[in-house]
Amino acid sequence: MTSNASRRGFLISASALLATLAAAPAVALTESAARQLVDTVVSExxxxxxxxxxxxxxxxDLEKTFARYADVQIMAQYALGADGRAASAAQKRAFNDAFAGYITRKYGKRFRDFIGGRIEVQSARAIKAGYEIKTLAYLRGQSPFDVTFHVSDKSGRDQFFNVYIEGVNLLLTERTEIGAMLDKRGGNIDLLTQDLNKAG
Structure with a gap:
């Protein structure tokens, strides 16, 4: 496996941990709790x-971890963007369920590229939306690189809402990919939902 392929695999994998998009500051979340969440997920x-x-x-096992720590329903809403506002409630529910299965299958498989590596938590600090937890990721045969997790409790429990890998916004990347898939299907959300149920 090449260095670029390994890093790309980790970039894609890490976005499975993204899980939520928080739009307002966290109230009850503490730095200790945010760091503990990252420690727990990294350890798992x-x-x-x-x-x-x-x-x-x-x-x-990875799918179970994602289910515990990732609000893929919120991530699905963000991935649809403006197109989601025109969808019916039934269409949104169907898409959210399909997206949840799709993202866990897709990114769970990509973690095979990370076998033999590790992530180490380095520091934590408060940000407007919650807390930023900086980590250092190690892949076999590569120099370590920065991975930054953003954590919030806006959804009612402590969860990730974004991850940056060397400056790459993975939540935005996922939104772009879903948007491109929808465009290829002429904006048909029902067709996209059907295809997501088979993909990953």
Missing amino acids: INGIIGSGKSDAAILR
Whole structure:
């Protein structure tokens, strides 16, 4: 595996941890709680990818981790953007459910590129939307690089709402990809939803 391929795999994988888009400051979230969340997720991911299990078992474990720490429903709404405002309530529910399955399958598989690596938490600081947790990621055969998690409790519990990998906004990247998929289907959300149920 090339260095660029490994890093790209991690960039895509990390966006599975994104999970929520917070629009207002957190109230109850503390720096300690935000850091503990990142510590917990990082520990689980490191444990899963280093478990020696089969790819299928690793994928199942990662999907469970995503379900616990990622608000993929909010991420789905952000991914649809303006197109989501024209959708009916039933269409939004169907898309959100399809997106949840799609994102966990898609990014869970990409974590295979990270096997043998690790993430280490470095620091934490308050930001307008919650807390910024800086980490250092290590992939085999590469120099370590910065991974920054943004954490909020706006959804009712502590969750990620964005991740930056060396300045790359992964939540925005996912929105761009979903937008391109929708454009290819002539803006048909129902068709996109059907295809997302099969993709990943």
